[in-house]
Amino acid sequence: MMIKKNKLTSPLFREDADRKSVERKLRFLEKIRKHPTFSFAIFALVLVLMQVLSKAGLVSSSFVTAIGTTVIFCIVALGFCLLLGYSALASLGTAGFIGIGAYSAYYCLVEWDLSIGIAFIVAILAAFVIGIIVGYISLRIEGIYLAIVTLGVAQIIKEVLSAICDTIKIKGSQLTLFGVETMKLKTDHVFYILIAILFVLMVITQNLMNSPTGRAMLAMKNSTSAAQAFGISLLRYRLLAFIISIIYASVAGLLYMMYVRYVSNSSSTLFTLSTSLNILGAVIIGGTKSIWGTIGGTFIIYGIDKMFLQDIDFFRENPTLITLFCGILVVVVVMFYPGGLAQLVMELKYKLTKLSKKIREARYGKDLG
Amino acid sequence: MAKILDKLLPNSTERILKLRQSLDWVQVEIDALEEKYQTLKNKEIKKFTDKANKALVPSAYKACDKAEYADNVLGEKLQAYDVKNYLKHRAANHKAAKEIFKAIKEGSDYSSALEVLSRSNAAMLEKRDAFVAKLELEKEKFLKSNNSSDNATYESLSKDYILKYEAFRNALDEKYGTMHEAEKAKLEAKAEILQKKIDTEKAKGTSEKTLDDDVILSVKGLKMYFGGLRAVDDLSFDVKKGEIFGLIGPNGAGKTTVFNCITQFYKPTAGELLFTTKDGETITLTDYKVHDIVLKGIARTFQNVEVVKEVSVLDNLLIAATRNYSSSLLVQMLHLPKLKREEKIIRARADKILKYMDLYAYRDRLAWGLPYGVLKRIEIARALMCNPQLVILDEPAAGLNESETHALAEMINKIRVDFDCTVLLVEHDMGLVMSVCDHICAISFGKKLACGTPAEVQSSKEVQEAYLGVGEE
Numbered sequence: 001m002m003i004k005k006n007k008l009t010s011p012l013f014r015e016d017a018d019r020k021s022v023e024r025k026l027r028f029l030e031k032i033r034k035h036p037t038f039s040f041a042i043f044a045l046v047l048v049l050m051q052v053l054s055k056a057g058l059v060s061s062s063f064v065t066a067i068g069t070t071v072i073f074c075i076v077a078l079g080f081c082l083l084l085g086y087s088a089l090a091s092l093g094t095a096g097f098i099g100i101g102a103y104s105a106y107y108c109l110v111e112w113d114l115s116i117g118i119a120f121i122v123a124i125l126a127a128f129v130i131g132i133i134v135g136y137i138s139l140r141i142e143g144i145y146l147a148i149v150t151l152g153v154a155q156i157i158k159e160v161l162s163a164i165c166d167t168i169k170i171k172g173s174q175l176t177l178f179g180v181e182t183m184k185l186k187t188d189h190v191f192y193i194l195i196a197i198l199f200v201l202m203v204i205t206q207n208l209m210n211s212p213t214g215r216a217m218l219a220m221k222n223s224t225s226a227a228q229a230f231g232i233s234l235l236r237y238r239l240l241a242f243i244i245s246i247i248y249a250s251v252a253g254l255l256y257m258m259y260v261r262y263v264s265n266s267s268s269t270l271f272t273l274s275t276s277l278n279i280l281g282a283v284i285i286g287g288t289k290s291i292w293g294t295i296g297g298t299f300i301i302y303g304i305d306k307m308f309l310q311d312i313d314f315f316r317e318n319p320t321l322i323t324l325f326c327g328i329l330v331v332v333v334v335m336f337y338p339g340g341l342a343q344l345v346m347e348l349k350y351k352l353t354k355l356s357k358k359i360r361e362a363r364y365g366k367d368l369g
Numbered sequence: 370m371a372k373i374l375d376k377l378l379p380n381s382t383e384r385i386l387k388l389r390q391s392l393d394w395v396q397v398e399i400d401a402l403e404e405k406y407q408t409l410k411n412k413e414i415k416k417f418t419d420k421a422n423k424a425l426v427p428s429a430y431k432a433c434d435k436a437e438y439a440d441n442v443l444g445e446k447l448q449a450y451d452v453k454n455y456l457k458h459r460a461a462n463h464k465a466a467k468e469i470f471k472a473i474k475e476g477s478d479y480s481s482a483l484e485v486l487s488r489s490n491a492a493m494l495e496k497r498d499a500f501v502a503k504l505e506l507e508k509e510k511f512l513k514s515n516n517s518s519d520n521a522t523y524e525s526l527s528k529d530y531i532l533k534y535e536a537f538r539n540a541l542d543e544k545y546g547t548m549h550e551a552e553k554a555k556l557e558a559k560a561e562i563l564q565k566k567i568d569t570e571k572a573k574g575t576s577e578k579t580l581d582d583d584v585i586l587s588v589k590g591l592k593m594y595f596g597g598l599r600a601v602d603d604l605s606f607d608v609k610k611g612e613i614f615g616l617i618g619p620n621g622a623g624k625t626t627v628f629n630c631i632t633q634f635y636k637p638t639a640g641e642l643l644f645t646t647k648d649g650e651t652i653t654l655t656d657y658k659v660h661d662i663v664l665k666g667i668a669r670t671f672q673n674v675e676v677v678k679e680v681s682v683l684d685n686l687l688i689a690a691t692r693n694y695s696s697s698l699l700v701q702m703l704h705l706p707k708l709k710r711e712e713k714i715i716r717a718r719a720d721k722i723l724k725y726m727d728l729y730a731y732r733d734r735l736a737w738g739l740p741y742g743v744l745k746r747i748e749i750a751r752a753l754m755c756n757p758q759l760v761i762l763d764e765p766a767a768g769l770n771e772s773e774t775h776a777l778a779e780m781i782n783k784i785r786v787d788f789d790c791t792v793l794l795v796e797h798d799m800g801l802v803m804s805v806c807d808h809i810c811a812i813s814f815g816k817k818l819a820c821g822t823p824a825e826v827q828s829s830k831e832v833q834e835a836y837l838g839v840g841e842e
Contacts, residue, residue, distance in 0.1 A: 204702045211701035211708065212687070212694045219677050219688045226675035229632060230755065231663040231692035240698070289679075364456055365463035 079248025101253025287342025
């Protein structure tokens with residue numbers, strides 16, 4: 001029996017009970033606060049707030065549009081982070097797979113007059129099928145050769161798509177939720193959908209990274225023979241990472257069509273190698289294994305010029321300087337922080353704790369013990 | 370096309386593997402049932418006692434010794450006061466110390482600093498005394514108004530609660546006992562169905578080869594050619610259940626190649642590899658893919674340590690248990706309760722093995738930069754994580770010093786008993802091999818020289834020649 005007199009007569013009993021319940025609540029809150037999903041939710045809320053502020057006229061609408069397009073590339077980069085950081089496979093075909101998503105959106109919504117939900121399913125299925133075919137053939141090859149194969153595949157996809165239809169365009173009236181005429185999606189609605197999908201994918205990616213699958217991928221990246229000896233099938237996990245990254249790219253392509261609504265194959269660079277390389281750069285700048293790093297890297301590559309530099313007259317008059325600026329940034333980051341932004345933040349944190357300790361010691365003397 | 374389809378669809382052996390895996394999980398769940406219900410019970414009991422405690426507070430307050438009560442309350446208050454003023458005190462001391470040091474360095478007088486310090490200390494003490502006096506006053510006031518002590522109600526109430534508690538416990542036991550039985554019966558029925566399925570799948574299979582009862586691994590006429598190079602040439606040996614079997618030979622004799630053939634990293638050119646699994650079934654290892662071997666109960670370590678360096682030591686062990694998870698990808702993406710349950714069970718097992726291997730201190734450290742001896746131990750722990758029947762150690766003593774090698778020999782002997790497994794090892798350190806192994810097979814240039822107990826192998830002339838060269842007569 002746990003009831004004891006001396007425990008009950010303990011002076012702080014009443015206060016103790018109260019304090020314990022408060023502490024329990026605080027611990028619960030702390031647990032939530034430290035959960036990675038919480039920080040993702042805060043990030044999503046901040047992005048949504050931007051849209052709300054722009055409606056109130058406090059933020060320019062071009063700023064919000066820049067955020068929207070950056071978020072789309074963030075989705076691509078998340079998939080690529082799983083592929084590069086966890087499986088050490090470099091694909092240069094990302095742009096082609098974005099194209100698949102974009103064209104399936106165009107065909108579903110405009111040509112076949114289907115609803116958005118079905119367009120999502122079609123985009124994912126198309127990516128899945130192409131991923132299996134390409135992956136099954138090319139994943140037997142390792143390293144740089146996979147990059148070459150995917151580069152070729154992306155070029156083929158681009159040529160085929162532009163031969164089918166050069167310019168794809170979706171009118172605002174063709175974007176309806178569940179195919180209901182009255183539920184038309186305006187650009188700001190699409191923005192909310194974008195943020196929601198980014199949030200869901202961030203959570204899913206985080207979960208995958210902390211699951212047996214993520215660990216298996218890391219094992220495979222470090223030592224193929226050890227991975228095989230412990231029951232990890234190389235082909236299976238490589239295919240998995242490849243297909244996941246392709247599905248992310250395809251979903252991003254679909255969202256791009258919903259948000260920007262217009263791509264011209266001959267004049268835009270969206271489906272060309274430069275997009276693939278930009279995504280690769282973003283993931284490397286961010287730090288290949290971290291979700292926050294990836295998001296940060298994408299915001300540097302895609303976000304900075306659209307969000308800030310376009311507002312400065314000097315850069316608007318000399319658009320090539322924007323690329324130069326981004327390029328210098330990339331060089332600086334890679335030169336001084338090869339682990340990417342994730343490493344930079346880690347080092348800053350470390351320095352901050354060291355500094356606070358120093359200040360404390362200067363004031364109160366050395367800590368004992 | 371048909372070939373690709375054949376590869377994509379699971380064949381009979383893969384189906385059996387999958388069924389066996391789900392059967393294993395059912396077994397694990399049955400084992401974990403008791404703990405699960407115990408925690409549920411504990412939760413309810415805690416709820417009950419908390420409630421009882423709360424109900425007993427007023428009478429307990431009446432029953433207690435008031436002076437003691439007041440002392441305790443005031444003691445807490447005084448402690449809180451001291452904690453609050455600790456940093457102030459420390460800052461004053463630090464400041465004074467700094468000034469005094471400076472004065473000593475310059476050779477000037479520091480009595481003024483000392484004076485300041487003693488004055489501030491005195492002021493602080495005065496303040497504290499005033500606080501204590503205030504507390505004393507409070508105590509007196511309290512004791513004046515409450516000085517009665519009534520033990521009887523408390524005693525009767527608590528007796529009452531003890532009776533209630535016992536009744537509650539009995540009811541709880543009964544309730545969870547029936548639930549436990551029902552769930553266990555359900556799971557056992559599931560296990561039976563799975564076992565039946567496995568049996569029917571097995572019945573479909575062809576050619577049952579048999580081994581002697583006490584032989585766990587049998588290598589018959591193994592040949593492995595790399596082009597014209599005959600790395601292993603017609604090698605045969607038997608490993609008995611529960612023994613430590615050593616494979617020795619000079620550099621380049623093909624020892625590691627034999628291991629790679631057994632674990633299917635290389636597909637042997639010719640020869641037969643038979644293995645007895647946990648449930649007495651004899652299988653041909655060459656039928657399985659390299660990543661399925663571990664499920665059959667063969668785990669290995671590597672000559673040059675292949676620990677995953679960018680994750681923690683615990684995660685390294687979890688990697689070895691990847692095939693033990695039965696959660697699908699969707700469950701893993703959403704972190705559903707099923708995955709959490711499995712993680713809990715597997716993590717507990719990993720912790721147990723870490724403690725066993727004396728690695729628990731490194732549990733959450735990155736494997737990056739750990740000492741070589743520790744990495745070697747991690748490798749062995751990782752192999753044990755797969756519940757192996759046969760552990761294959763590839764040069765476990767390479768790079769270890771003498772005392773570490775000695776500890777390793779003890780550990781290998783201990784592992785064999787505690788984990789009920791057979792050990793097959795390749796080693797250059799003759800001291801280790803001769804002291805630990807029950808049987809030894811010596812090979813040179815892929816050919817068997819001698820096989821037998823350590824003494825027999827040591828006295829074999831061919832082995833001596835292979836190691837020392839042919840003597841001139």
